[in-house]
Amino acid sequence: MDKLRLLSQINLLDELPEEELKKVDEVTQTAPIKKGTIILSPTQQMRSLFFLKKGQVRLFKVSSSGKEFTVDLLSEGNVFGETSNFSLTESDIYAETMVDSFVCTLTKERFEELLRQNPDISLKLITILTSKLKEMYQITESIAYKDVKYRILLLFMQLSNRFGVRSGEWQTVGVKITQHDIASMIGSSRETVSLFLGELEKEQVITRKPLKINTVLAKELYEVEEG
DNA sequence: GCATTAAAGGACT
DNA sequence: AGTCCTTTAATGC
Numbered sequence: 001m002d003k004l005r006l007l008s009q010i011n012l013l014d015e016l017p018e019e020e021l022k023k024v025d026e027v028t029q030t031a032p033i034k035k036g037t038i039i040l041s042p043t044q045q046m047r048s049l050f051f052l053k054k055g056q057v058r059l060f061k062v063s064s065s066g067k068e069f070t071v072d073l074l075s076e077g078n079v080f081g082e083t084s085n086f087s088l089t090e091s092d093i094y095a096e097t098m099v100d101s102f103v104c105t106l107t108k109e110r111f112e113e114l115l116r117q118n119p120d121i122s123l124k125l126i127t128i129l130t131s132k133l134k135e136m137y138q139i140t141e142s143i144a145y146k147d148v149k150y151r152i153l154l155l156f157m158q159l160s161n162r163f164g165v166r167s168g169e170w171q172t173v174g175v176k177i178t179q180h181d182i183a184s185m186i187g188s189s190r191e192t193v194s195l196f197l198g199e200l201e202k203e204q205v206i207t208r209k210p211l212k213i214n215t216v217l218a219k220e221l222y223e224v225e226e227g
Numbered sequence: 228g229c230a231t232t233a234a235a236g237g238a239c240t
Numbered sequence: 241a242g243t244c245c246t247t248t249a250a251t252g253c
Contacts, residue, residue: 178244178245178246179245179246180244180245190245190246191246191247191248194245194246194247194248195247195248197246198247198248
C-alpha cells in the first residue's frame with residue numbers, strides 16, 4: 001500500500017506540496033482496521049487525530065436508554081475528530097468502522113503544528129467545519145419541524161453532495177448505509193425509514209442498488225412540504 | 228404522523 | 241447456520 005499516495009487523498013492535505021506530505025508521512029502510522037471495530041469511545045479516548053485513508057467510519061453517541069444517534073459519516077479522505085476530538089472538550093463520542101478501513105493517526109500536537117505551518121490547511125479545515133455545521137443546523141431544524149420523509153430526503157441530499165457522484169438529475173448517495181444508520185441520523189426508527197424508502201422508490205425520487213437520489217424531484221418534494 | 232412491537236422473509240459470511 | 245438487514249401489519253400515543 002502506497003502510504004504517500006493515500007496521504008495525498010486526504011482532502012485536508014491535498015493542497016500540500018510533496019515535501020510537506022513527506023514530513024506528515026514520517027510522523028504518522030497507518031493501520032488496517034476491520035469492519036465493526038470501535039476505534040474511539042468515551043472510555044478509550046485517544047489524544048490523536050485520525051485520517052481515514054480508506055473505508056468508512058460512523059461517529060455516534062449513545063443515549064442513556066442505549067439508543068444510538070449518528071452524528072456523522074466519514075469517507076475516504078476525511079479527518080476526525082474534525083468534529084469531535086479536535087474541539088478541546090472531551091466528548092462522549094464513538095467512532096466505528098462501517099467497512100474494512102485504513103486509518104492513520106497523528107498526534108494532536110503534530111496536527112496543530114501542521115496547521116501553524118500551513119495556513120491553507122487551516123482555512124480548508126474551517127471550510128469543512130463550516131459546511132458540516134450548516135448540515136447539522138439543517139438536520140436539527142428538520143427533526144424539530146419536518147416529517148420523516150423530508151428528513152430522509154434532506155439527509156440523502158447532504159450525503160450525496162459530500163460523497164456522491166452526479167450524472168444528470170441523478171446523484172449517488174455515495175456511502176454504504178443501512179436503514180438503521182439512516183434512522184439514527186434523523187431521529188427516526190428503522191421500520192419507519194423502511195416504509196418511506198419504499199414510498200420514495202415508488203415515487204421514483206430514489207433508486208436502490210445503487211442508492212441514488214433524483215435531486216430535481218427531491219427539491220420539488222421539499223417545496224411541497226415546506227408550504 | 229410516527230414509535231413500538233411482533234413476526235417473518237431476505238441477504239450476507 | 242447463524243447473524244444482520246428489511247418488510248409488513250397491528251396497535252396505541
